[in-house]
Amino acid sequence: NLYVCIMAGGKGERFWPLSRAGKPKQLLNIVGDRSMIAETALGNELVVPAERLFIVTIAAQADDVARAVPALPRANIIAEPCGRNTAPCIGLMCALLAARDENSVLAVVPADHHIPNKDVYAQTIRDAAVVAAREKALVTIGIAPTFPETGFGYVLAGAPLDTATPTQFSRVDRFVEKPSRARAEELLATSRALWNAGMFVFRVVDMLAAFAAHMPDLHTGLERIRTAAAAGAADIDRIIAEVYAAAPSISIDYGVMEKAANVIVAHGRFIWDDVG
Numbered sequence: 247n248l249y250v251c252i253m254a255g256g257k258g259e260r261f262w263p264l265s266r267a268g269k270p271k272q273l274l275n276i277v278g279d280r281s282m283i284a285e286t287a288l289g290n291e292l293v294v295p296a297e298r299l300f301i302v303t304i305a306a307q308a309d310d311v312a313r314a315v316p317a318l319p320r321a322n323i324i325a326e327p328c329g330r331n332t333a334p335c336i337g338l339m340c341a342l343l344a345a346r347d348e349n350s351v352l353a354v355v356p357a358d359h360h361i362p363n364k365d366v367y368a369q370t371i372r373d374a375a376v377v378a379a380r381e382k383a384l385v386t387i388g389i390a391p392t393f394p395e396t397g398f399g400y401v402l403a404g405a406p407l408d409t410a411t412p413t414q415f416s417r418v419d420r421f422v423e424k425p426s427r428a429r430a431e432e433l434l435a436t437s438r439a440l441w442n443a444g445m446f447v448f449r450v451v452d453m454l455a456a457f458a459a460h461m462p463d464l465h466t467g468l469e470r471i472r473t474a475a476a477a478g479a480a481d482i483d484r485i486i487a488e489v490y491a492a493a494p495s496i497s498i499d500y501g502v503m504e505k506a507a508n509v510i511v512a513h514g515r516f517i518w519d520d521v522g
Contacts, residue, residue, distance in 0.1 A: 251339045254303040254357035292368035327487040333501035334493040341468040345475035353447045366516040373413035374447035383508040385447040388440025394430035399442040414513040
């Protein structure tokens with residue numbers, strides 16, 4: 247089964263003074279009549295039914311997120327005890343999902359990206375889920391750059407894959423951190439560089455294996471969470487808090503994706519704007 251997790255842990259810093267810690271950008275109506283989290287949830291309801299759509303946020307924002315997305319079951323809003331960047335966030339979702347469905351495929355996407363052509367986006371996610379399961383790979387989604395942006399990371403696409411899907415896929419040669427202007431212009435000239443959109447699709451077992459290989463201490467904690475969730479432990483919140491207290495604050499890119507061997511990039515054909 248395919249599941250989607252929306253990461254909504256913003257601190258309310260990018261759009262100050264409009265946004266604050268209690269009202270981060272994903273809860274603001276920045277690009278339309280709905281909040282960004284509501285808009286993102288709407289797009290992902292084209293991918294999965296509401297019962298397989300989750301939002302991970304920090305505890306202080308969980309009630310506001312629930313009000314912003316009333317169609318989502320309250321149990322599908324997962325509250326982190328504190329923000330620890332995207333690697334622990336994704337690890338937590340993987341641990342909870344592995345306890346529920348060992349054959350799960352998970353797409354993780356940010357709450358604050360504006361994607362107007364949601365049907366193309368939904369097709370891309372579905373295609374990426376097929377490829378991730380078939381190849382036992384971690385799939386990242388890239389966007390063809392239109393100008394030499396220095397505020398995004400890049401993915402260099404390698405050999406193309408014959409996937410028989412509407413979406414094009416390639417092996418990942420390497421990730422490139424946010425470049426200088428001159429380096430960004432060089433990347434655009436290669437025609438192999440894609441903006442790293444911060445969206446990932448993978449089998450949960452493969453991502454947990456990658457955590458075990460590249461972040462073993464965090465993986466030990468995630469196994470505690472998975473075991474507790476599978477047993478229906480009453481003290482799971484305490485266990486999650488203990489794991490988070492010991493977890494590093496690190497992105498999934500640094501922690502796992504840049505080190506993993508079997509990484510594939512989907513060439514996203516949808517319009518994309520990282521509003522932050």
